[in-house]
Amino acid sequence: MPSCLLRGQAPELRMNYERTTLPNGLRLLTTSMPGMRSASIAFFFMVGSRHEDNHVAGVSHFIEHMLFKGSQHYPSARAISEAIEGVGGVFNGSTGKELTNYTARVPAEQLFAVMRVFADMFRRPLFDPTEVEKERNVIIEEISSTQDDPQEWVNLLADEVMWPALPLGRDDAGTVDSVSELRLEQMLDYFHTFYRPNSLVISVAGNIDPEQVRQVTEELFGDWEPSEFPGWSASLPPSMRHLSV
Numbered sequence: 622m623p624s625c626l627l628r629g630q631a632p633e634l635r636m637n638y639e640r641t642t643l644p645n646g647l648r649l650l651t652t653s654m655p656g657m658r659s660a661s662i663a664f665f666f667m668v669g670s671r672h673e674d675n676h677v678a679g680v681s682h683f684i685e686h687m688l689f690k691g692s693q694h695y696p697s698a699r700a701i702s703e704a705i706e707g708v709g710g711v712f713n714g715s716t717g718k719e720l721t722n723y724t725a726r727v728p729a730e731q732l733f734a735v736m737r738v739f740a741d742m743f744r745r746p747l748f749d750p751t752e753v754e755k756e757r758n759v760i761i762e763e764i765s766s767t768q769d770d771p772q773e774w775v776n777l778l779a780d781e782v783m784w785p786a787l788p789l790g791r792d793d794a795g796t797v798d799s800v801s802e803l804r805l806e807q808m809l810d811y812f813h814t815f816y817r818p819n820s821l822v823i824s825v826a827g828n829i830d831p832e833q834v835r836q837v838t839e840e841l842f843g844d845w846e847p848s849e850f851p852g853w854s855a856s857l858p859p860s861m862r863h864l865s866v
Contacts, residue, residue, distance in 0.1 A: 637653075643838070643843055645818040645843065645846065646818055647818040647838070647845070649824075651834050652825070653829055654827050654829075657729070660728075660729045660827030660829050661727075662735070662736065662739075662823065663722055663724045664722060664723045664739060664743070664821060665720050665821065666720065666815065667821075667850075668719075668815035668850070669716055669793065670682065670716065670718055670788055670792075670793040671789060672853045673788060678796055678799040679764075679795015679796065679800045679803065681716050681721055681793070681811075681815075683757075685714045686759070687746060687753065688746050689701055689714065691749060692741040692742045704738045705727070705735050710728070712726075718788075718789060718793065723739060729829060732834075740841040743821075744842075748812075757800060764797050765797060767792065788853065814850055819850075
């Protein structure tokens with residue numbers, strides 16, 4: 622920290638990080654923090670509810686749920702949980718308007734084991750039809766319970782007013798009708814379209830060796846084929862002349 626700050630001037634905070642782009646377009650950001658005993662990792666896919674057509678509203682959120690339900694080498698939600706929480710880690714996922722992210726914080730020495738779990742989730746998910754139907758009911762219940770939280774409900778109503786009949790104006794989880802009608806084939810098509818290495822940013826920080834992280838990332842994702850994916854449709858706000866005070 623500089624010792625010659627002017628009165629009232631905040632110190633400039635800088636974080637040293639390294640950026641690597643693999644040949645398939647995957648971007649990796651690493652920050653070494655030797656004083657830490659843990660490591661945090663986040664996977665950001667450039668897809669969210671803003672990319673969805675009305676008839677598949679909620680598909681991004683549905684896929685996020687399904688990736689935690691089993692993959693080739695971790696065939697159940699329990700197997701995934703044990704592989705991460707069983708080594709002292711915590712993990713989560715969330716879906717927004719423009720990004721879907723998956724995160725974990727683990728003891729530093731377990732980072733690469735947990736990276737392998739996520740790689741299997743992203744590249745070899747099961748999408749078991751039985752689990753799809755179970756999760757469909759869970760998500761419908763989530764959507765239905767939104768009105769039980771006044772703060773969440775009023776935020777959704779504000780979005781609907783600001784962005785009527787547009788992706789930005791609806792719940793990221795979709796609607797009861799759209800989730801009820803969503804077919805497995807539609808999920809798989811959407812998944813294979815957007816879950817590509819060139820739509821993925823991986824961020825790793827903590828007690829890590831950036832070069833080792835790069836090598837493991839190349840091992841796990843380097844042979845993943847990139848593909849073009851569509852962007853979102855424009856969501857222009859209504860003209861001010863249509864608004865009344």
